[in-house]
Amino acid sequence: MPDDTAAPHGDRADPMTYDGPVGGWGSARGMAAVARTAHPVAGALDTLRRLNKPGGVMCSSCAWGKPPNPHVVEFCENGAKATLWDLTSLRCGPDFFLEHRVADLAGWSEYDLEMAGRLTHPLRYDAASDRYLETGWEEAFAEIGEALRALDPKAVTFYASGKAGLEASFLYGLFARAYGHVNLPDSSNMCHETTSVGLKSVIGSPVGTCTLDDFDHCDMILHVGQNPGTNSPRMLHPLQEAAKRGCCIVAINPLREKGLMEFANPQSPWQMTVGAPTEIADRYLQVRAGGDIAALTGIAKHVLALERSMGGVLDHDFLNAHAHGLQDWMDWVDATDWSDLERVSGLSQAAMEGIGAIYARARAVIGVYGMGLTQHVHGSDAVAALVNLLLLRGNIGRKGAGCSPVRGHSNVQGQRTVGITEKPDLVPNDRLRDLYGIQPPMEEGWNTTAFVEALLEGRAQGFVGLGGNLARAVPDIDRVAAAWGAMPLTVHVATRLNRTHLMPGRASWILPCLVRAEEDLQGGVNQQVTVEDSFSHIHGSIGRRRPASPHLMSETAIVARLARATLAPNPKMPWSRWAADYAQVRAQIAAVYPEDFHDFEARMDQPGGFYRENPARNRVWKTDSGRAQFTRPADLDATGLGERDGVYRLMTLRSNDQFNTTVYGMSDRLRGIEGDRMLVMMSPADMEAEGLSPEQRITLEGAADDGVARRVAGLRVLPYDLPRGCLAGYFPELNPLSPLSRGDLASGTPASKGIPVRLA
Structure with a gap:
């Protein structure tokens, strides 16, 4: 059995390495270590047993798909850590804040703040004592509503972290529009908004075209800028199965990540005892940071050369029927010199040609990618470069092929689906007018970057956060920390204390909420919520653990109570009734989005989830040209940095x-x-x-x-x-x-x- 213990650092000059595979006993020990520090409540193991299964809880960690026929254990190391962390027995109540001033807590690490435990009571910041003090829910809602009414709605931001279910998210977006703004940034702005914008411009879909089933039918996977071992370990099951049946997996990533190299399945007695781990990637290209456009273009350049030398490589029927801009793009590829592709990518021509030769023979190819591809100045062009390569052989819109971005937050894709967006054209505003008698703002609101710009310029006047730790997640966090407290109002819906809470505005509240694994009793009925995974499937989720405190409220109830306290009464928006029965919220979602959510209540517990149709998967292209678009990048170097001495x-x-x-x-x-x-x-x-x-x-x-x-x-x-x-x-x-x-x-x-x- 490999040694899973990292070697001491010492003075060695050789690179840091880990000798064991992903999974295996190392994963078990990692989960056990977090379990010891989290001190989970009784029943946490039962929650893990039901995780990502029909009738259970959908994991609050990543958004990887949930199979219709789940494994005995359908959680990974990360999902277990997130669940045990949520279900800690540690408590952070009013006494904690009486003992600690905010200024003192601001010096604590992220880890130490979280280790204070679950928040138990609604809290109001008291500037005189520099402490958060216990308050009542009625007082909190009344004062927050009054403060929101006193502010210009267009200077207020409603942020969503990506974890809240579809029900709370829909009400949140509706609340914002009824209040008078669409400043609705979410965690997607920090990672996969490049997908939402870039992918939509080239294939007409803001989300991936694959489903989980496609991984059973592909014979090549291009895995670009994503680390499954740390960020989405459940993905390693289909990657392992693909590798075992001979699918060629090509990893393109600057770091040699263990999750793309070898995996020992914790559910395999053979691999957990005497068996060898499964090798994942057949080829591993260590591209320079920002070199993905050049690398993917180099692969495509060789595919074009093979077509010219031997024929039968490109899917001409697909290209003639579905593609736009092919000749212009090919002219650019022909004019791009191999020396430039090598210099920018950091790869040899032979390495890129080798992958091109494999791609030219592959029958069905999936392009998987993560934030290594998207988080660049020319990230949208990098996404388009992957699409260019896939289009050459018709690898979008058929079984076992497609484009598959891997989302990080458990429901970030779903939140965008039901209206958490700053772009008015992504929401059916006519239906909102007809159903609720409101006039949704039609000018574009603030995404995360625009909000931070407004904050630094003193234009942001209020912040409501539905989860998250935004002031620590954004760029320029030192500048942000200095400006955050100048806002007249900050409100945080949260489960644990984090650094953003310690930057109170002139009036500030922390509103503690349930975690997904806890019972959400409304009118004596345990309510279900729903989430959307990376493959556009919708799943029901229901918690069964006793709440950490009797003073907690659900995210759905908190959003509804905030809206009721802020907005003028409107019989078309019965916030109290919606908060008491989430089925009524789902009925509203179905009314606003009937194409995606018809028969919502009947379908939400379907094993494997129910699918929201994707036009691009059916080769219907909602692009300006009405076809899939080949795209010339603005720069081969996705970073836009060029070569600068010492940088x-x-x-x-x-x-x-x-x-x-x-x-x-x-x-x-x-x-x-x-x-x-x-x-x-x-x-x-x-x-x-x-x-x-x-x-x-x-x-x-x-x-x-x-x-x-x-x-x-x-x-x-x-x-x-x-x-x-x-x-x-x-x-x-x-x-x-x-x-x-x-x-x-x-x-x-x-x-x-x-x-x-x-x-x-």
């Missing part, structure tokens, strides 16, 4: 003991890294060139040309297998180096995988 490309990442800003522990087991999170990974060759030793503490400075000084000190440098000129470190600790001014040009998604920095 490195910094990528921010999650560790293995982390979900977004929630940190479960100090272990990044799958990278062989333990201890504090203030670190930066660097290639041994770059370390030698800079005269650095392992574990030496260094300072990074921002190198963006926007006149803003950025600096993070005290980072221990660790040797890691990375391309030259690339660095990696943890999110959110290195977010102070990420400039708000650098984001995807089409969507505004922060360019967190190509941050320009220098060694101070």
